[in-house]
Amino acid sequence: MTAQEFNSWQSVQDEVLRRINSREWKPGDLIPNEVDLSREFGCARATVNRALRELAGAGLLERRRKAGTRVATHPVRRATLNIPVIRNEIEGKGQTYRYSLLSAESLTPPSDVRARMQVAPGDELLHLVSVHLADGKPYVFEDRWINSQAVPEVTDVDFSRQSANEWLVENIPFEGGDITFSAMTAGAREAEILACREGEGLFAINRTTWNKVSTITAVRLVFAPGYRMHTEI
Amino acid sequence: MTAQEFNSWQSVQDEVLRRINSREWKPGDLIPNEVDLSREFGCARATVNRALRELAGAGLLERRRKAGTRVATHPVRRATLNIPVIRNEIEGKGQTYRYSLLSAESLTPPSDVRARMQVAPGDELLHLVSVHLADGKPYVFEDRWINSQAVPEVTDVDFSRQSANEWLVENIPFEGGDITFSAMTAGAREAEILACREGEGLFAINRTTWNKVSTITAVRLVFAPGYRMHTEI
DNA sequence: CAGTGGTCTAGACCACAAG
DNA sequence: TTGTGGTCTAGACCACTGG
Numbered sequence: 001m002t003a004q005e006f007n008s009w010q011s012v013q014d015e016v017l018r019r020i021n022s023r024e025w026k027p028g029d030l031i032p033n034e035v036d037l038s039r040e041f042g043c044a045r046a047t048v049n050r051a052l053r054e055l056a057g058a059g060l061l062e063r064r065r066k067a068g069t070r071v072a073t074h075p076v077r078r079a080t081l082n083i084p085v086i087r088n089e090i091e092g093k094g095q096t097y098r099y100s101l102l103s104a105e106s107l108t109p110p111s112d113v114r115a116r117m118q119v120a121p122g123d124e125l126l127h128l129v130s131v132h133l134a135d136g137k138p139y140v141f142e143d144r145w146i147n148s149q150a151v152p153e154v155t156d157v158d159f160s161r162q163s164a165n166e167w168l169v170e171n172i173p174f175e176g177g178d179i180t181f182s183a184m185t186a187g188a189r190e191a192e193i194l195a196c197r198e199g200e201g202l203f204a205i206n207r208t209t210w211n212k213v214s215t216i217t218a219v220r221l222v223f224a225p226g227y228r229m230h231t232e233i
Numbered sequence: 234m235t236a237q238e239f240n241s242w243q244s245v246q247d248e249v250l251r252r253i254n255s256r257e258w259k260p261g262d263l264i265p266n267e268v269d270l271s272r273e274f275g276c277a278r279a280t281v282n283r284a285l286r287e288l289a290g291a292g293l294l295e296r297r298r299k300a301g302t303r304v305a306t307h308p309v310r311r312a313t314l315n316i317p318v319i320r321n322e323i324e325g326k327g328q329t330y331r332y333s334l335l336s337a338e339s340l341t342p343p344s345d346v347r348a349r350m351q352v353a354p355g356d357e358l359l360h361l362v363s364v365h366l367a368d369g370k371p372y373v374f375e376d377r378w379i380n381s382q383a384v385p386e387v388t389d390v391d392f393s394r395q396s397a398n399e400w401l402v403e404n405i406p407f408e409g410g411d412i413t414f415s416a417m418t419a420g421a422r423e424a425e426i427l428a429c430r431e432g433e434g435l436f437a438i439n440r441t442t443w444n445k446v447s448t449i450t451a452v453r454l455v456f457a458p459g460y461r462m463h464t465e466i
Numbered sequence: 467c468a469g470t471g472g473t474c475t476a477g478a479c480c481a482c483a484a485g
Numbered sequence: 486t487t488g489t490g491g492t493c494t495a496g497a498c499c500a501c502t503g504g
Binding site: 020021023027059074075076077078079080081082083084085088169170173175176177178179180181182183184185186199200201202203204209211223225226227228229230231232233 | 316
């Protein structure tokens, strides 16, 4: 029998996965180091490295310098979510997109928003309330606060024409953000705006984004009943 | 002025990000090719490649052979979710974990489950209903179907001692899966098991996993009120 | 201290797709 | 056809960390 050649990082990855799945390498086991594997597989060490690095990124392997590479014991699976602009999400399903601004005013925010956005007490923020519609039906209710000191340009934008969602994505870069997914119970306001029954369970996303300097915006999106967020492993 | 050197893929990535954020490279713009960039940055082409490849993976760049690399116009942000074993999730918060099996029996599944799991009509699946508790309070209600033909070992497992969640993760490898997040309204059953009011909005996760051969398991997790799933960008 | 993964380099060939 | 990204190689040095 001649040793099989693994000359691409994907084939190396497949072979490593096979050994994990067949329990040839069991959870917690130390696997051979990169040099040995590259010799066994008949490829360069960099090729093995890429294969193993990606598996570690997916949570299937744990790697530490000097300690070596082990098969993860409790594989914390990692799934990737796509977070599109709402217009694209709706148009991507073949539905027509429409957007309606319900209110826009400068206000001193409630304390929870002030805390999330880390602004001084008394500072005013731009508060936008709007609804996005798919084929004329309410799709998601958006309640957004924008730090107008961090983004002075907002004062010149007409948010009745373009949603803040799109304008920010296209014009204001950000460094990081924080996203929370949860369920809530529809109150009178949500029921009216989303045209659903009061008391219905609704999917909600809270998102805060910031740049190096300061917090830019905090938004709460409440979706109409039936919304699903989907991903694959 | 002497040109700055960028000798690590991270510093190259930072510089590229800076140019995108400063709008030196605007959304839709074609950026220089890898060879030119590696000359400009004074590093190897492989270094530039890694920096750009990761940015494309994060959705900030779009790359196509021959067509080159462009700044994404509608950056579809990608966020990574960790999906831990429930015990670890609870213990990670410093709470004590307990688990209670409510029922376990072989049944012919309802048609929606049969469709999701792609089994023949009339086939029996193992149906497990259980609840996971944190500090003695209901945390998540688990309704699971297991394909006992694909996983014959399940018949020997005592699921009153170990949850199917843990047993499967530790013993049955899988190739792929499908996850859906949604909100639902608590019915009488959920209200009783999760000790909440009927009509409350609850966070739900539906997951199906499979290996090369067949579907392994389909599970619905319904979390007690207040559950949040969190991630960062 | 020494073994392991992390990374960089210079060069090469290949695969894909735009024109 | 040809320019671009995708990948592989062989070798090198570095950074971290276990013993």
